Amino acid sequence: MCGIVAYNGKSNAQERIIHGLEKLEYRGYDSAGIAVVDNGALKYVKSAGRLQNLKDKLEQNPVDGNCGIGHTRWATHGVPNEINSHPHLNTKEDIALVHNGIIENFSTLKEELIADGYTFKTETDTEVIANLLDKHYDGNLSSTVEKVISLLRGTFALAIISSRDPGTLVAARRENPLILGIAEDGVFAASDVPALLNYTRDVIYIENDEVATIQNDGSYSIRKFGEEVEKEIHHIEWSMESASKDGFDHFMIKEIYEQPKVLKDCLLRKVKNDFVDLGETSFTKEEILGFDKIYMSACGTAFHASEIGKRAIEDAIGKEVTAEIASEFKYNMPFLTENSLLIIVSQSGETLDTLTVLREAKDRGAKVLAITNVVGSSIDRESDKVIYCDAGPEISVASTKAYSTQLLSLYLLALDFGYKLGTYDKEFVTDIVKEFESLPEKVEKMFDSRDSIREIAKTIANKKSMFFLGRGLDYLSAKEGALKLKEISYINAVAMPSGELKHGSIALIEEGVPVVTLLSQMELFEKSISNIKEIKARGAYTIAIASEENSALRSVADEVILIPKTHDMYMPLLAVLPQQILAYETSVILGNDVDKPRNLAKSVTVE
Incomplete structure (x- = not known):
């Protein structure tokens, strides 16, 4: 998810925006940029790579002004470089915006705009929005934004400024998160709470298709489909660390x-x-x-x-x-x-x-x-x-x-x-x-099962090894479940086809050994039941993950985690989730560094 920080008020916009973007660096990005309305003129600076590159540029050429937008980009359309980085501008370069999300119909809109004489510098879907704003500009930035977002298919969080309306910042969203921060010296718009915590803890959550208009005197209004909306201000009590994780204990x-x-x-x-x-x-x-x-x-x-x-x-x-x-x-x-x-x-x-x-x-x-x-x-x-x-x-x-x-x-x-x-x-x-x-x-x-999965994790956390079994696609899902547990709990988890266990490895089954068996493939269900009975007779602690139509499993396995039903071919999309949660809860119980397990790197760039 990209990072958006925008500000309009009495203080220096560059300072507040850059500080906010620093607090969003954890989200990952490949470029950064800022645009500010300075004495009625629109100025912008962009850079590929880390935020420090942008800061270095701004040291040489700062952008003054009290109304601005900033962005850290995670590329979705177009390679990560300075040209494709945000903010994006219209052809006349008097409207600038930052955007999180994906515009589905950008190709069609772009063709129409090119036919109207607009030109494009980037490979992004965002630049289309800037030129649409120009095309439909009616003298008021806020009402123009309302008109343009009705033409967009897809998801977006937007922050927009223009030298045509220099005292106004407009923000809007559909599906992608966006909040306002109400500070003493102005109002922020941002994609996430951490960007605001140094300046305010009073926030407003913007909902789908709402458009927020922020003036440089600190006043603001929120409209949806042309009607003004009253919004509650929430006071944030989170710490900086918990805020970056949306209140979760770990990124995982x-x-x-x-x-x-x-x-x-x-x-x-x-x-x-x-x-x-x-x-x-x-x-x-x-x-x-x-x-x-x-x-x-x-x-x-x-x-x-x-x-x-x-x-x-x-x-x-x-x-x-x-x-x-x-x-x-x-x-x-x-x-x-x-x-x-x-x-x-x-x-x-x-x-x-x-x-x-x-x-x-x-x-x-x-x-x-x-x-x-x-x-x-x-x-x-x-x-x-x-x-x-x-x-x-x-x-x-x-x-x-x-x-x-x-x-x-x-x-x-x-x-x-x-x-x-x-x-x-x-x-x-x-x-x-x-x-x-x-x-x-x-x-x-399936998140409703998290508490029961945590109880299972308490049982397996003190074990040195365990098995993950399945037949057909379930075996392939079991391999991912075993890998997740190994990665973050350091328990020796072995995945194998259920029918292969009896060809040697069943010698390792003894009293209390945990065995997870996946049973999402209905054609192989009865055979998998036999495997559970086989290992349970040898003292194994059996955990079954099966589609919800198979609740009778409770009389066979020690623990049963039920998952929704879909076509057998696509069950791995659902079967993996309880295994991910089981690995996570086990690691937490063991006190491990969940997000940064030992000896591992996110991107393996060595042979």
């Missing part, structure tokens, strides 16, 4: 709870009118038919997503797909040729093992499609096609929301391939997309 649990939102965001750019639409980020039917073989490669959590994505793509194209761990695949790629497609998955886009595979594939003439969360990363720049996860920055080392969006992106890619090849008809794809659109609500529902 915050990011677990963000999954309903990021699943929605992941769909925003990839679905139109309840149908998958990957546009230029995918391949044509002819190109897909031309690939002699499809390979997938990744590391760690991204590899677990790839293994599940492999099953979905195989179902879509009716051919075998090979998934290989990147650190091994780079030494054994004899069959990958110029006629092959390589699909790589990387949260950071900088994973060196995966990059090595990508580069070898490119040297051989193969096509590469990447699924990554970081625009402008090495993998993004070097791939032929890129599908972005749209998970926003992930601070905790242990990946949670990025994994879920990797899975969803791969499922959408499979649907795209299947429809183009005729495996799936339009009705099937539409039904599945609608099911995906229901997933955020189902994920939200």
